[in-house]
Amino acid sequence: MKRTRNSISAIALVCALVLPASAATDTPQAIAARLLDRLDAGQYDQAEAMFNAQMQQHVPTDKLKAVWQSLPPAGKRDAAELSQKDGMQVIRQTLHRGATAWTFTVAVDAQGKVSGMFVQPQQNAAPIPAVPADAGYSEREVSVGAEGHPLGGTLAMPKGKGPFPAVVLVHGSGPNDREETIGPNHVFTDIARGLAAQGIAVLRYEKRTRARPQDYKDGIVTIDSETTDDAVAAVKALATTPGIDPKRVFVFGHSLGAMVAPRIAQRAGQDVIGVIELSGPSRKLIDIIPYQQRYMAKLQGKSDDPQALAGIAKAESDIAAIRGNAKPDDTALGMRVDYWRSVDAIDPIADNKALRVPALLLHGDRDFQVPMEDWTALQQAFSGNKRFTMKLYPSLNHLGIAGSGTPSMAEYAQPGHVDARLINDAAAWIKAH
Numbered sequence: 001m002k003r004t005r006n007s008i009s010a011i012a013l014v015c016a017l018v019l020p021a022s023a024a025t026d027t028p029q030a031i032a033a034r035l036l037d038r039l040d041a042g043q044y045d046q047a048e049a050m051f052n053a054q055m056q057q058h059v060p061t062d063k064l065k066a067v068w069q070s071l072p073p074a075g076k077r078d079a080a081e082l083s084q085k086d087g088m089q090v091i092r093q094t095l096h097r098g099a100t101a102w103t104f105t106v107a108v109d110a111q112g113k114v115s116g117m118f119v120q121p122q123q124n125a126a127p128i129p130a131v132p133a134d135a136g137y138s139e140r141e142v143s144v145g146a147e148g149h150p151l152g153g154t155l156a157m158p159k160g161k162g163p164f165p166a167v168v169l170v171h172g173s174g175p176n177d178r179e180e181t182i183g184p185n186h187v188f189t190d191i192a193r194g195l196a197a198q199g200i201a202v203l204r205y206e207k208r209t210r211a212r213p214q215d216y217k218d219g220i221v222t223i224d225s226e227t228t229d230d231a232v233a234a235v236k237a238l239a240t241t242p243g244i245d246p247k248r249v250f251v252f253g254h255s256l257g258a259m260v261a262p263r264i265a266q267r268a269g270q271d272v273i274g275v276i277e278l279s280g281p282s283r284k285l286i287d288i289i290p291y292q293q294r295y296m297a298k299l300q301g302k303s304d305d306p307q308a309l310a311g312i313a314k315a316e317s318d319i320a321a322i323r324g325n326a327k328p329d330d331t332a333l334g335m336r337v338d339y340w341r342s343v344d345a346i347d348p349i350a351d352n353k354a355l356r357v358p359a360l361l362l363h364g365d366r367d368f369q370v371p372m373e374d375w376t377a378l379q380q381a382f383s384g385n386k387r388f389t390m391k392l393y394p395s396l397n398h399l400g401i402a403g404s405g406t407p408s409m410a411e412y413a414q415p416g417h418v419d420a421r422l423i424n425d426a427a428a429w430i431k432a433h
Contacts, residue, residue: 364396
């Protein structure tokens, strides 16, 4: 599953709240260059030593290492650009890694410590185009969430009288935008517009961890405050929107969103008539993390590398602590233990078995984040159940985008679109229910 804030399989690494900066002993550019040198040399302990206390808490060495090792091989670095934002010293530069370009951003505090870091594939695709005038749907801005804590959203509405069946899109891990932008790709834009063109209304919205991080100022985040609660609110708002058939509202979750789709349906009650799960796991989420680390190590030819093995062992130790006697505010796998415990309470197979509505399960056979082992387990659990429709797509990756060769994070930096077969199958299933 694609993850950022909440797990180590992310393309982008978002770190702690940056602190105000003033003059430091070294220039910010020199600090950023030294940090990059240490990361590229595999000196993760020395890189972490450059972080301030907040960064060290939120981005421990094992998480830093796992994310950096998921990137393509290091290459040329463009010149660094320095700017100030809200009193912070911010360094931004382009890194050429493999055949892709990445934007590396670092914030430096008054003591010369790294107080924030962000690395993401550059947006190589054109901005999201406006809806053509002759399209069979239109889009408008909407607001989702509790009063006083709104989230911006976009409603794609078919043209015509209606009432129309409708879908709420639920993001994967991390602070996603409403388009679920991954590198140059806009997963939710493709799905929303593809379904809307076939007479199905679709609501997509900003994730709270992205749009309103201030709502977590106490540091406490759970799977419900991060994902479930807002999805239920979105369902209820959509069900009362003019032109929408309130008896035909569906939840369409991707990755982590697929994992919690049954939970959302249960809490939304009669407002949800069915769920669609794209790239959803069969296992509990934290059990997939060591697998992902082993996959990355193998991809880089480091299956027997002592550092790689130590990182995997650390992840397994963190998982044991989460399920053991760790304190709720301890840090494990880069997040607070109480967050992971809320995630670990979700059993995808058990939650799907408890569903009382139809479900459509979709998966690509090139998904390395939620691998074929999970799909096989889902098939074994539900292939004989009439409430479940299951479709596997050759050549599709975790994003539902076609590709070839050995799948890796670098693939997400290449522009593409969610496969039309997948969107058409989802549209046909929705219309049949």
